[in-house]
Amino acid sequence: MPSKLAKKPSHLPFQDVYAVKYALQVTRRSIVDGVREVECRMCRAFGPEETDAAVGNKRKLQPAVKRWAEPHFRASSFLRHLNSQHEEHWAIYQTLESEEEKDKYLQVEVKKEKEEAKEEEETPKIKEEVKEKEEETTIMEEGEEEEEEGEKDHLKGEEEVAKLDETDGGQEKFVVALERETREGREKLLAAISEIMANQRKSAEALQAMISSMQTDYVSLRQRELEVREREVKCMEAERRERQEDRKALLGREQAGRREREEERKADHERFLALLNTMHTKCEQ
Known part of the structure; x- marks a missing residue:
């Protein structure tokens, strides 16, 4: 079957x-x-x-x-x-090699992911609050600036009208003043934009430098770990070779001792045979 x-x-x-x-x-x-x-x-x-x-x-x-x-x-x-x-x-x-490293890896990853999730949840809220506050501040500032500019324009307009009434060249002066104000406003706007872009570049450079530093630290840490492991392997290999040499030396001593004992046994046996022959010869005589 x-x-x-x-x-x-x-x-x-x-x-x-x-x-x-x-x-x-x-x-x-x-x-x-x-x-x-x-x-x-x-x-x-x-x-x-x-x-x-x-x-x-x-x-x-x-x-x-x-x-x-x-x-x-x-x-x-x-x-x-x-x-x-x-x-x-x-x-x-x-x-990971040890039990502690494995347990720590699981705990660290859980903590890290929870913190990242919490940050991801809080970041949009913070950004929205900051954006709302900035918008409110900007609106208030723009309103105040518009009121001030309106008052200034009104005063300037009255002054310009007075000047126009006083002299024949008032119209030309009004045009020149208007162009000068426009040019100054454009220059201020360009300066503000340049400052914002410079701050953004500085922030990006600082972030890049921090990332590069973290990467360098990580690489150096991994390099040190590899060096430590290599040293441990070399030490273990040296200990293993030393044990092998000690074992070989011990075996050599044991074999030499056995040979010496064997030679002594043979010598004793030969002496015993010689003594027997001598006694046998004397008995025959």
Whole structure:
């Protein structure tokens, strides 16, 4: 009869190493049966995956937090979820070495995303409030300036009319004064625009300098980490070679001792045989 295929075990107990290895959190535990349910910490940290909905995929959205209940504790299921729903974070998580770094990464990312979301929510409100205040201030200033300019124009107009009445060249002076005021106003406007553009350039340059400084600090930090790891690897390699040399020296000493003992045993045996021959010869005589 043909041999039956081996069936997979129906009950797969949860292993403690899975918690750190696959970023899992135990949510239900039984004293008798052990772990009953676990959840994905990355889902809890980074939220549900919405890529499928964004591209119009007909598949259903994944739950907010992925959970696995007994007896479905399979490593392949954990990996499939992480690779499909948390590809970028999972790639970064695998590069971390210690359990503390992995736990800190999840906590830091959660805190960072919450702060960014809070800032994104508050920034439009602040901008709107500032814009409204600026508009109110601008309107008030424009109204006051218009009133002042109106009064000045009225006074100037009266003066110009008086001058026109007094002299025949009043009309020409009025035209010259009007051109001069127009030119001065244009120059003031251009100066204000130039100042605004200069301030914007300074702000952009400061922001670029800050970004460059942050990038430089990050690169130097990564370089120091690589140097520390290289030194650790070299130290471990030197220790391994030293242990090998010590082991070889110990084996050499043990072999030399065995050879010496063997030679002494042979010498004793030869002396014993010589003594027996001597005694045998004396007995025959």
